[in-house]
Amino acid sequence: MMQVNTVMNIWIVLPILIPLLTAVGAVLAWNWRRVQRVLSVIGSAALLGAGLKLLLTVWTDGILALQIGSWPAPFGITLAADLFSAIMVVLAGLLAVTVTLYSLASMDMERESFGYYPILHILLMGVCGAFLSGDIFNLYVWFEVLLIASFVLLTLGGERAQLEGAIKYVTLNLMASALFLAGVGVLYGIAGTLNMADLAVQLAKMEHPEIVTAVSMLFLIAFGIKAAVFPLFFWLPASYHTPPVAVSAIFSGLLTKVGVYALFRVFTLLFVHNIRYTHTMILIIAGFTMVTGVLGAVAQTEFRRLLSFHIVSQIGYLLMGLGLYHPAAMAAAVFFMVHVVLAKSTLFLVSGVVHWLQGTYDLKKLGGLYASAPGLALLFLIPALSLAGIPPLPGFFAKLALVGAGLQLGQYVISAVALAVSILTLFSMIKIWNEAFWKPQPLAATCASAQPVLLIIPIVLLALVILGIGFFAGPLFTLAARAAEQLSDPAGYIQAVLGGA
Amino acid sequence: MEIILAIVIGVLYAGGLYMMKRRSIVKLVIGLALLGHAANLLIFTMGRLVRGRPPIIPTGAGQLQAPFADPLPQALILTAIVIGFGIQAFAIVLIKRAYQTVGTDDLDDMKATDGI
Numbered sequence: 214m215m216q217v218n219t220v221m222n223i224w225i226v227l228p229i230l231i232p233l234l235t236a237v238g239a240v241l242a243w244n245w246r247r248v249q250r251v252l253s254v255i256g257s258a259a260l261l262g263a264g265l266k267l268l269l270t271v272w273t274d275g276i277l278a279l280q281i282g283s284w285p286a287p288f289g290i291t292l293a294a295d296l297f298s299a300i301m302v303v304l305a306g307l308l309a310v311t312v313t314l315y316s317l318a319s320m321d322m323e324r325e326s327f328g329y330y331p332i333l334h335i336l337l338m339g340v341c342g343a344f345l346s347g348d349i350f351n352l353y354v355w356f357e358v359l360l361i362a363s364f365v366l367l368t369l370g371g372e373r374a375q376l377e378g379a380i381k382y383v384t385l386n387l388m389a390s391a392l393f394l395a396g397v398g399v400l401y402g403i404a405g406t407l408n409m410a411d412l413a414v415q416l417a418k419m420e421h422p423e424i425v426t427a428v429s430m431l432f433l434i435a436f437g438i439k440a441a442v443f444p445l446f447f448w449l450p451a452s453y454h455t456p457p458v459a460v461s462a463i464f465s466g467l468l469t470k471v472g473v474y475a476l477f478r479v480f481t482l483l484f485v486h487n488i489r490y491t492h493t494m495i496l497i498i499a500g501f502t503m504v505t506g507v508l509g510a511v512a513q514t515e516f517r518r519l520l521s522f523h524i525v526s527q528i529g530y531l532l533m534g535l536g537l538y539h540p541a542a543m544a545a546a547v548f549f550m551v552h553v554v555l556a557k558s559t560l561f562l563v564s565g566v567v568h569w570l571q572g573t574y575d576l577k578k579l580g581g582l583y584a585s586a587p588g589l590a591l592l593f594l595i596p597a598l599s600l601a602g603i604p605p606l607p608g609f610f611a612k613l614a615l616v617g618a619g620l621q622l623g624q625y626v627i628s629a630v631a632l633a634v635s636i637l638t639l640f641s642m643i644k645i646w647n648e649a650f651w652k653p654q655p656l657a658a659t660c661a662s663a664q665p666v667l668l669i670i671p672i673v674l675l676a677l678v679i680l681g682i683g684f685f686a687g688p689l690f691t692l693a694a695r696a697a698e699q700l701s702d703p704a705g706y707i708q709a710v711l712g713g714a
Numbered sequence: 715m716e717i718i719l720a721i722v723i724g725v726l727y728a729g730g731l732y733m734m735k736r737r738s739i740v741k742l743v744i745g746l747a748l749l750g751h752a753a754n755l756l757i758f759t760m761g762r763l764v765r766g767r768p769p770i771i772p773t774g775a776g777q778l779q780a781p782f783a784d785p786l787p788q789a790l791i792l793t794a795i796v797i798g799f800g801i802q803a804f805a806i807v808l809i810k811r812a813y814q815t816v817g818t819d820d821l822d823d824m825k826a827t828d829g830i
Contacts, residue, residue, distance in 0.1 A: 350790055350793075353794075354793065354797070357797045357801070360801075361800065361801060361804065364801075364804055364808070365804075368808060368811070371811055371815065372815075373815050373816060373826065374826055374827050376808065376811055376812040376815050376816065377812065377816065377824045377825075377826050377827050378827045379808060379812075380739065380742075380808065380809070380812055380821070380824060381827075383804075383805055383808060384734070384742060384746065387746045387749075387750075387801060387805070388734075388746070388749065391746075391749040391750055391752070391753045392753075394750075394753040394754075394757070394794055395752075395753040395756050395757075397757070397790070398753065398756045398757030398760045398761075398787070398790070399756070399760055401757065401760060401761065401786070401787065401790070402757075402759075402760025402761065402762075403760075407786075451827045452827065454827070455827055
């Protein structure tokens, strides 16, 4: 029995091992850029494959848990994968493939020779590790792994804007880590364990739930900084537009989402004793995050900064699902997560092609792209309209489900805010469309006509996935609903990790 | 002993936050380091302070007699110190490069990426 489990559970480790091995291979091939590129593509494809296999296994066999070194939980290091984790790993794999392909064409030689590919895969390892960790201290360690990799990716190249952006990014993220670490310390002090499933059991028995609520606020702030929620998001629009587009795309798709994932994990598994306080707080934060993000975006005229503010705004929708704390709302949030990760990264990749064609990100100087590159215009419209929530794109279904759940639960204010923000999102997407694609180009300056195929393939790939989700929303919704069910009933997770107890 | 450590932790947090609010990037990094130390000491104190009782099972006895010093917080701190060391090394190189590229160590002059 034990043997069978070990073989089956190998799928949990692979999403961490594959990027690690790829990174090690790429470091060994430091002087052979071509080898690094090939390895990177193979590693990303393998990660996607492993993620899909993991998702399939979790779907058929239920929540998986693996005790590293066979130390029984709660003493050993635990990896656990429920459907939500598995979905996130698949998303990480999908982004790994597309961003790697995009990097092949867009990354300059200098960055490639100074370890771009190995660090990209270390980042993926950290991200997957955070999704799969079943232990709160290990979650901290994986956060640090992905942080240090993201620091290097952000600063690689050493341009002035990159360094200035990096100082803000590094400072706020390190502060969040210090708070997270303090929270872990206090949690260990009151509960005497670090295994998340065991923590859930111990915290439920706590005599003074107020202390738990106080600690939960430490976690809310720490993960809130990382997820870029109101009012802690200012580092994001100050830094995400500074590195090369491939890096911006993977950051926008994955990094803040790791923060959101961590919030979902701790506020569905650990801190569910004072929902009226904690989850109402999350709901209020969600509303402000949506509004401030989209208002910031409306004011922007730089393509990537505008998109950066939209990341913040979309985080608000995800938190709304958590704040409502109802299976239907969380299912909508999981669906929303899939859609927003894909749409956001696609938009960043499109902005890179726009820059390739016209040499600027400034919307005022862009123009005429609908005439010169109609295919690209279509590829922009798919994620942009999905983000705004136009049927039959997945963003529509995600928002419909989210607002529907909000109305059903009687949370009219947040539902109205979500709808209003939707309109503003559409407005700012139309602004990009008018400025960059529709109006004639103001200065017939630099105008490369050919688009490298490798830049377009990943965008087409992502756009097809978005369309596919839109047309086959049913199956994904079933998946999201099952994932939300697992999140809202922690008993299954606890049993999978701790065994029959 | 807990009281003394609690005060030390508070002073470290206060000092760290104060340093982070200075305009110099060097002080910013020192502030971040202090925050890390405060968090480490907090874990140490939260793990309960027990003197002279190492967590070693005496020969003949089946299991540990409480009270004993909990080794886990120390393992956590060790991990956190190593991570903190790496990150501070990175941060110091970062501020050096930023100083060379931007030509100032004043955070108020690093606004190129902020404008709304």
